[in-house]
Structure formats: C-alpha cells, structure tokens
Amino acid sequence: MTLNTATQHDNLLNSLLPQLGQLIPAQFIITEVEQLHAYECDAFTTMRQLPLLTVLPETIEQVQHVMRCCNHLNIPVVARGAGTGLTAGSMPVENGVLLGMSKFNQIHDIDLNNRTALIDPGVRNQSVSDAVAPHNLYFAPDPSSQLACSVGGNVAENAGGVHCLKYGLTVHNILELELVTIEGELITLGSAALDAAGYDLTAIMTGSEGLLGIIVKIRVKLLPIPASTRVMLAAFATIEDAGHAIAAVIGAGIIPAGLEMIDQTGIRAIEELMHAGYPVDAAAVIICELDGSAAEVEDELNNVISIFTGLNATDIQIANSAEESKRIWAARKAAFPALARLAPDNYIMDGTIPRRALAQVWKQINQLADQYQLQVVNVFHAGDGNMHPSILFDSSDDDQHQRAFELGTRILELCIEVGGTISGEHGIGLEKINQMCLQFSPIELQQFHALKQAFDAKQLLNPGKQIPTLARCAEFNAMHVHHGEMPFPHLERF
Amino acid sequence: MQAVAEQVFPGALTQDQARDQAQSLANQVEQAFVNQQPLVICGGGSKRFYGRPLEGETLSLSDYQGIVSYEPSELVITARAGTPLQVIETVLAEQGQMLGFEPPHYADNATLGGTIACGLSGPRRPYSGAARDFVLGVTMINGKGEILRFGGQVMKNVAGYDVSRLMSGAQGTLGVLLEISLKVIPMPAHEETRVLSCSQQQMQTLLCDLGRQPLPISATLFHNDQLYIRLSGATAGVHSAAQIIGGERLSTDQFWLQAKEQQHPFFHPAQPCWRLSLPPAAAAVPDALARHQLIEWGGAQRWLYSEADPCQIIQWAEANGGHATAVDRSEPGHTLFHPLSNALLPLTQRIKQSFDPAGILNPGRLYTEL
Numbered sequence: 001m002t003l004n005t006a007t008q009h010d011n012l013l014n015s016l017l018p019q020l021g022q023l024i025p026a027q028f029i030i031t032e033v034e035q036l037h038a039y040e041c042d043a044f045t046t047m048r049q050l051p052l053l054t055v056l057p058e059t060i061e062q063v064q065h066v067m068r069c070c071n072h073l074n075i076p077v078v079a080r081g082a083g084t085g086l087t088a089g090s091m092p093v094e095n096g097v098l099l100g101m102s103k104f105n106q107i108h109d110i111d112l113n114n115r116t117a118l119i120d121p122g123v124r125n126q127s128v129s130d131a132v133a134p135h136n137l138y139f140a141p142d143p144s145s146q147l148a149c150s151v152g153g154n155v156a157e158n159a160g161g162v163h164c165l166k167y168g169l170t171v172h173n174i175l176e177l178e179l180v181t182i183e184g185e186l187i188t189l190g191s192a193a194l195d196a197a198g199y200d201l202t203a204i205m206t207g208s209e210g211l212l213g214i215i216v217k218i219r220v221k222l223l224p225i226p227a228s229t230r231v232m233l234a235a236f237a238t239i240e241d242a243g244h245a246i247a248a249v250i251g252a253g254i255i256p257a258g259l260e261m262i263d264q265t266g267i268r269a270i271e272e273l274m275h276a277g278y279p280v281d282a283a284a285v286i287i288c289e290l291d292g293s294a295a296e297v298e299d300e301l302n303n304v305i306s307i308f309t310g311l312n313a314t315d316i317q318i319a320n321s322a323e324e325s326k327r328i329w330a331a332r333k334a335a336f337p338a339l340a341r342l343a344p345d346n347y348i349m350d351g352t353i354p355r356r357a358l359a360q361v362w363k364q365i366n367q368l369a370d371q372y373q374l375q376v377v378n379v380f381h382a383g384d385g386n387m388h389p390s391i392l393f394d395s396s397d398d399d400q401h402q403r404a405f406e407l408g409t410r411i412l413e414l415c416i417e418v419g420g421t422i423s424g425e426h427g428i429g430l431e432k433i434n435q436m437c438l439q440f441s442p443i444e445l446q447q448f449h450a451l452k453q454a455f456d457a458k459q460l461l462n463p464g465k466q467i468p469t470l471a472r473c474a475e476f477n478a479m480h481v482h483h484g485e486m487p488f489p490h491l492e493r494f
Numbered sequence: 495m496q497a498v499a500e501q502v503f504p505g506a507l508t509q510d511q512a513r514d515q516a517q518s519l520a521n522q523v524e525q526a527f528v529n530q531q532p533l534v535i536c537g538g539g540s541k542r543f544y545g546r547p548l549e550g551e552t553l554s555l556s557d558y559q560g561i562v563s564y565e566p567s568e569l570v571i572t573a574r575a576g577t578p579l580q581v582i583e584t585v586l587a588e589q590g591q592m593l594g595f596e597p598p599h600y601a602d603n604a605t606l607g608g609t610i611a612c613g614l615s616g617p618r619r620p621y622s623g624a625a626r627d628f629v630l631g632v633t634m635i636n637g638k639g640e641i642l643r644f645g646g647q648v649m650k651n652v653a654g655y656d657v658s659r660l661m662s663g664a665q666g667t668l669g670v671l672l673e674i675s676l677k678v679i680p681m682p683a684h685e686e687t688r689v690l691s692c693s694q695q696q697m698q699t700l701l702c703d704l705g706r707q708p709l710p711i712s713a714t715l716f717h718n719d720q721l722y723i724r725l726s727g728a729t730a731g732v733h734s735a736a737q738i739i740g741g742e743r744l745s746t747d748q749f750w751l752q753a754k755e756q757q758h759p760f761f762h763p764a765q766p767c768w769r770l771s772l773p774p775a776a777a778a779v780p781d782a783l784a785r786h787q788l789i790e791w792g793g794a795q796r797w798l799y800s801e802a803d804p805c806q807i808i809q810w811a812e813a814n815g816g817h818a819t820a821v822d823r824s825e826p827g828h829t830l831f832h833p834l835s836n837a838l839l840p841l842t843q844r845i846k847q848s849f850d851p852a853g854i855l856n857p858g859r860l861y862t863e864l
C-alpha cells in the first residue's frame with residue numbers, strides 16, 4: 001500500500017465505522033489485519049486482496065444498514081457465502097467492505113405440503129437435504145462442494161452438480177428470493193407459487209455473482225427421494241468410444257441422474273487415493289447413475305448395459321448395494337484431492353461444450369497440453385457437456401504458472417469455437433473476466449452493463465467482477481493475438 | 495439416432511435469407527428507436543388476447559421461420575421465432591422428443607417466439623418445469639435495434655447474466671426474439687390417466703401425500719369433484735404408480751389436450767376468466783369469490799369465474815402467497831395482470847429501460863408503466 005492509499009484507507013475506515021456502529025455490534029465488525037486475512041480470497045487462492053473491513057451481520061435490518069452506509073459513502077460491497085467459489089468471485093475489492101453471510105444459517109420453515117423450505121442464504125447446501133431427509137425429500141442441486149458451500153453462493157453462481165442433467169441447476173430449484181438492494185431496500189422476487197407477476201427476476205438474480213443485490217432469504221424447492229437408484233461404472237479403451245457412449249445413452253431417450261467421465265490420469269490418481277476398484281488401464285471410465293421406480297431403473301440399466309457393450313466397453317461394474325454405489329461416488333467426489341497429490345497446483349477449468357464435440361475437444365486439449373508441456377487431467381460432468389480440465393503445474397515456477405494460464409485461455413477458446421461457453425457452473429468472477437471478451441461482443445457486454453445499472457447505478461456491488469469493461473476487453477484483445485492472428489476474426493471488434 | 499440440422503419445411507428460410515431478414519427487422523427497430531415510434535411485435539396472433547391494449551406499427555415475425563439446428567442426442571432445438579409451434583412439435587415427435595413445458599397453442603398459428611414471450615406452460619409444468627426452465631439461449635433485438643445473443647445451445651452456461659430466461663414471460667417488452675434454443679425431453683414411453691371422485695379437501699390431502707412420493711405424475715386436474723391424475727414414464731413405473739393411486743382409468747386421450755388448449759367445457763371463450771397462481775396447498779378459494787373452479791398443477795393453478803370485485807380477488811391471492819390474472823379471450827387488450835409491489839415496480843421499470851430506452855417495444859402490453 002502506498003502512503004496515499006493508506007491515508008484513503010484510514011479516512012474511509014474513520015467515516016464508515018461510526019456509521020456502521022449505529023446498528024451493528026462491534027464484535028461483528030472485523031478490522032484487524034490478521035483476522036482479515038481469512039477473507040482475502042475464495043477457493044481460487046492465486047488472487048488475494050484484503051478488504052477495508054469485514055462485517056458479519058446477523059439480521060436483514062443489519063444488512064440493510066450496511067448497504068445504506070456503503071451507498072452513502074460510495075464504498076464497494078462484496079458478498080461472501082462460504083468462500084468456496086473457484087473464480088475469485090467473493091474476493092474483496094481494495095478499500096471495499098466484505099459482507100460475510102455466515103451468520104445467516106437458519107432453516108426457517110419446512111413446508112411439507114408445498115414441498116418447499118424457507119432458508120437463510122448462509123445455510124450449507126448439504127444441510128438442506130439433511131434437514132428434510134426424514135420426510136423423504138431432498139434439495140436437488142449438489143455441487144461437489146456441497147458439504148461446505150452456502151445456498152446463497154449457489155444462487156449467486158447458479159451452481160450445479162452431478163444431478164443437474166436430470167434435475168436442473170440452482171435456477172430450476174428455487175422459487176423465491178429476498179433481496180437487499182444497494183440502497184438498502186428489501187424486495188421479494190418470485191413467490192411461493194410456481195410463478196409471479198412481472199418479469200422473471202429470480203432468473204436474472206441466479207448466477208448474478210453478487211453484482212445485483214444481496215440475497216437474504218431463499219425459498220427452495222424440495223423433491224421426493226427417488227424410490228430406487230443404481231450406479232454403474234464402465235471402462236473404455238478409447239476416448240472416442242466413451243464419447244459416443246455418452247451421446248448414445250441420451251439419444252436413446254434415457255436421462256440418467258448422473259453421467260460422469262474420468263480420463264486415465266484421473267482414474268489412476270483417484271484409485272491411488274481411494275482404492276475404489278477403478279480400472280486403471282482404461283482410457284476413460286463413465287459413471288452412470290439411474291433413478292426412478294425400481295422397475296423403471298432395472299429396465300434402463302439393461303438398456304445402458306447393452307449400449308455400453310455395443311460401444312466396446314471393456315469392463316462394466318454394477319453396484320449391487322448402497323455401499324458399493326457410495327464407494328464409486330465417493331471416489332469420483334475425491335477427484336480434487338486426488339489430483340492435488342499430483343502437482344503443487346491445479347488450475348481447474350470449467351467450460352461447457354455440445355456433447356457431440358466431447359471426443360474432439362478432449363483430443364485437442366491433450367494436444368494443447370503437449371504443446372504447453374503441461375499435464376491436463378479431465379474429470380467432468382459428461383452428461384451435460386460440462387468439462388473440467390485440470391491443469392497441473394507448480395506456481396513457484398513463474399514460467400509454468402504463465403503457461404498454465406495461457407493454456408487455460410486456449411481451452412476456453414476451444415469451448416467457444418465448438419459452440420460452447422466459458423463457464424458451466426463456476427461463474428466468471430475475476431478469474432475469467434478477460435475470456436468474457438471472447439464470448440461476448442461489445443454491444444452484448446454493454447447490454448449487461450445497462451442491466452447492472454438498473455440494479456446498482458453507482459457500481460458498488462462486487463465491482464470489477466463478471467462483466468468486463470469495454471476498455472478491459474480492448475486491452476485483452478490487443479494482448480491476445482496468437483501467431484499474428486486474431487483468435488476469432490469473424491467476431492466483431494472495436 | 496441421426497443428427498437433424500436445418501430442417502426444411504414450407505416457409506423455412508435459408509441462412510442467407512434469415513440473415514437479411516433479421517437485419518431488416520433490426521433496422522425497423524432502430525428506425526422506431528430513432529423516431530420514438532411504438533412497435534407491436536406480432537407472431538401468429540394466437541395470443542393477442544393475452545395482454546393490455548397496444549398501439550403502434552406492427553413488427554411481424556411470422557415470416558422469420560426455420561429450424562436452425564436440432565440434434566436429438568444433444569436434447570436441444572434451435573429455431574427462429576416465427577416458426578409455427580406445430581412445426582416444432584412435429585419435428586420433435588418424429589424423433590421421440592417433446593417440449594417439456596407442453597405449451598398451449600390456443601390457435602394453429604402460434605409461433606415459437608410468442609410462446610416464449612408469453613411464457614405460458616401447460617399441464618406438465620409443476621413436474622418438469624416452466625417455459626423459462628427450458629430456454630437455453632436467445633438471439634434478440636433490443637430496443638435500440640442491436641442484435642444480441644445470450645446463453646447458448648449447451649445445458650449449462652453461467653457466463654454473464656441469464657438474459658435469455660428473463661425474456662420468457664416479458665411479452666416482447668424487453669426485446670424482439672429472433673432465435674431461441676430450447677432444451678427438449680424424451681417423450682414418455684407410456685401414459686395413463688387415473689380418475690378419482692373426491693372433494694376439494696380430499697384432493698388437497700391426497701396430492702400433498704402423493705407429492706412426497708417418487709411417482710411419475712405428469713399432470714393433475716380437478717373439476718366437479720373429479721380428480722384426474724396423469725402418469726408418464728416407463729411402462730412398468732406407470733403401472734405400479736397407477737395401482738398405488740387407484741381410481742378408474744380414463745379412456746380418452748384428448749383430455750389433456752383439451753385442458754391445455756382451454757377447450758375443456760369449463761372454459762367459456764366469451765367470458766373473462768381468472769387465473770390464480772398459488773402455492774399448491776394454499777387454502778380453497780372462498781365461495782364468496784368463486785363457486786365454479788378448475789384446478790390444475792397439483793393445486794398451484796386455479797381457474798375461476800367470478801362476479802366479485804377484482805381488488806378482492808387480487809388481495810385474496812396475494813394474502814395466500816400467490817397472484818391473480820384476469821384473462822378475457824373474447825377481446826384483445828382486456829387482460830388484467832396482478833399489480834407489482836411498490837418496491838418492485840421502479841426496479842422493473844429500470845430493467846425495461848435498460849433494454850428498451852425509448853420504450854418502443856410492446857409498450858403497455860404488461861403494465862401501463864412498462
């Protein structure tokens with residue numbers, strides 16, 4: 001911090017603290033640098049920034065008060081759920097307030113007749129399903145981070161998980177949101193009914209990454225737990241066969257509850273850590289979960305087996321008990337720690353592509369990996385084309401670090417080229433803000449900014465995240481010329 | 495299954511024709527923006543009754559037709575807004591697929607654009623989702639005449655704000671839809687409808703109970719003390735569920751089509767009808783407000799005829815966690831939409847302004863203020 005910004009920092013603190021203090025107990029406001037370090041980043045740990053202060057309100061009135069104070073003093077506000085985001089979305093901004101929502105952790109009402117629950121945004125994803133399990137109900141969105149992440153964060157990121165092919169993303173599983181605006185106003189969006197009057201503002205809030213307002217209450221939809229669930233694992237000798245197998249299952253009219261794919265390095269890393277019996281010689285394995293009535297699931301299971309066999313599956317394991325299913329899934333969900341053992345750092349990408357391009361993109365990623373002399377591992381949601389190539393590298397080596405990020409950008413470009421997108425579930429945050437310039441034209445970005453303006457005229461909510469400024473894009477596009485060629489010559493530039 | 499792209503049918507444009515036409519539509523909007531001239535966006539006209547009075551020059555999308563891409567194994571169809579809904583449903587059915595929200599047509603000339611703009615969903619809505627839930631991406635013209643693309647053709651996409659879903663139900667007040675990508679679902683292998691005699695109270699209790707069980711229910715309708723429950727899915731699953739539910743088996747297959755298209759005898763096309771959208775287990779509408787009712791969506795959508803003061807109906811719906819719309823199919827311009835709250839209205843106006851700064855797209859169709 002230079003002297004100038006240090007003074008600015010102190011001045012801001014001196015004007016903000018007394019105002020906040022009018023309604024917020026001192027112990028809810030953190031200003032000690034040592035304690036602030038706990039909030040300097042989310043799970044994308046390569047980017048860090050200390051906030052001016054962290055405030056941990058416990059009532060909606062207190063959130064409203066924080067917003068009014070910050071709005072009055074033009075101080076930016078960044079909301080934080082559990083901080084498991086992977087795109088620096090809840091990383092603080094310099095001289096801004098970090099609004100931690102962790103004290104909002106109550107489940108207020110479980111409405112069995114309407115199959116909904118009214119919850120605080122800080123409630124952990126898994127806690128919702130745990131709380132309603134005795135009633136044979138569950139909350140469908142299941143990001144791998146569900147033990148830790150908050151439902152507020154799920155809404156802000158429109159999080160998904162292995163079950164979203166069949167049961168949708170967060171946006172499909174929430175009915176109503178209470179929102180505090182930057183002016184401190186409390187607004188209800190959606191309703192306890194299946195639709196509400198006016199524009200569908202719950203849709204626009206979902207995935208808005210804390211840029212449009214603070215979510216302070218959520219009414220989630222609950223689903224009955226399926227009567228029967230079967231899990232199987234199939235091994236393939238080539239990536240092409242595995243890719244075709246995915247398309248064939250969907251093409252046959254079967255929508256599995258989960259359809260995941262793991263490449264050879266991934267299989268080996270997972271097997272070494274979890275000893276789940278994964279076939280380590282396979283080029284790829286597919287995990288397929290089917291659910292429904294017992295009769296229906298048996299039917300589909302037989303269909304899937306014959307599809308996989310017809311497409312040269314080398315090994316098919318069918319879990320015959322809940323424990324065996326659990327073992328297969330537990331191993332898949334441990335992919336992240338398993339990969340962490342392979343290299344000091346792991347840069348997880350998150351792009352979605354049309355399923356038909358799976359094999360092709362996978363091959364091209366491997367070629368790119370060779371070109372950049374880095375290892376890339378693929379463990380991902382194949383059913384909905386959501387790829388998570390993990391780039392292994394060592395951040396203490398500047399050159400590797402640089403190559404890892406360039407490779408990441410090339411992979412995202414590849415996703416756009418085949419008609420996909422640069423984020424399927426992790427969001428944009430700060431991590432992928434430059435790549436937004438590749439996916440969207442300047443007029444589209446301007447439309448995003450205009451929409452943001454409707455919610456937050458002074459640009460105080462999570463500024464600098466998710467939607468790049470046109471100036472930023474101009475700079476990025478200028479830097480981003482490969483071999484003298486523009487990456488997308490047919491797209492409009494300025 | 496074979497990949498199907500660029501479906502050809504009478505009226506479908508080639509890519510070049512489509513590009514020219516999209517540009518010419520955008521030019522018309524830009525001209526209207528410059529002249530501050532209101533436009534009435536027009537698809538097939540099948541839902542012109544659904545909205546408030548409109549005045550302005552017609553911007554017709556009805557020639558902007560064509561299925562741009564459809565690959566059954568991707569579960570995604572992309573089509574131009576003027577494409578007749580019928581064409582889309584036929585093409586999907588040939589591949590054993592369907593639109594999961596079972597949109598009402600109301601007439602043969604319904605277009606895809608009008609369907610998504612109105613955001614109406616049919617009997618399957620509570621069980622597989624609303625129109626907006628199936629929207630993956632759109633190409634649209636905003637109120638300045640700019641052609642913009644949001645979302646895409648993939649299942650999961652969280653890059654930027656979810657503008658495409660916002661367009662569903664906005665009734666053209668935020669943009670002219672040019673092209674829409676929708677998620678589609680496999681058609682169920684088997685369907686069966688069970689009919690039970692019961693009171694409204696019994697229906698509520700039964701549906702609450704069934705709703706907590708994993709049964710393949712895909713529609714319900716309650717009228718004149720008869721409860722109709724449709725089951726869809728694999729044959730074995732439907733049979734076992736039918737046994738749990740009991741009742742009689744319904745023999746006609748026209749029933750749900752009639753319900754969806756409001757051709758059920760309950761509906762009088764010449765009389766204004768109220769639609770109440772409520773939490774499914776909300777209280778029964780009091781007799782003082784309506785004696786005659788038809789209840790769908792597991793209790794969440796209730797149609798009624800009423801002589802009561804509209805304010806009373808609106809207040810009752812709101813007090814019970816929902817909202818009310820009065821629809822008059824006999825005459826365009828008579829729909830009464832539930833008023834927006836004092837907190838919501840200014841925000842909604844600012845959103846409208848961000849897409850349509852001159853207020854030229856279907857002004858007043860939803861609310862006088864939009």
Ligand SMILES: Cc1cc2nc3c(=O)[nH]c(=O)nc-3n(C[C@H](O)[C@H](O)[C@H](O)COP(=O)(O)OP(=O)(O)OC[C@H]3O[C@@H](n4cnc5c(N)ncnc54)[C@H](O)[C@@H]3O)c2cc1C
Pocket residue numbers: 042043078079080081082083084085086089090101121142143144145148149150151152153154155156157158159160161162209210211213214215216336425426462
């Ligand atoms: C090991 C691991 C596995 C993961 N797997 C998945 C996965 O399978 N699928 C998936 O989708 N994601 C996954 N994630 C990413 C992450 O868990 C999700 O994005 C999650 O939704 C973030 O929730 P959070 O509470 O941690 O939010 P944070 O990280 O705290 O915040 C995320 C964003 O939400 C905003 N925000 C948080 N709370 C609010 C609020 N109340 N109001 C307004 N804005 C708010 C923040 O400003 C920020 O922009 C994974 C992460 C990890 C570490």
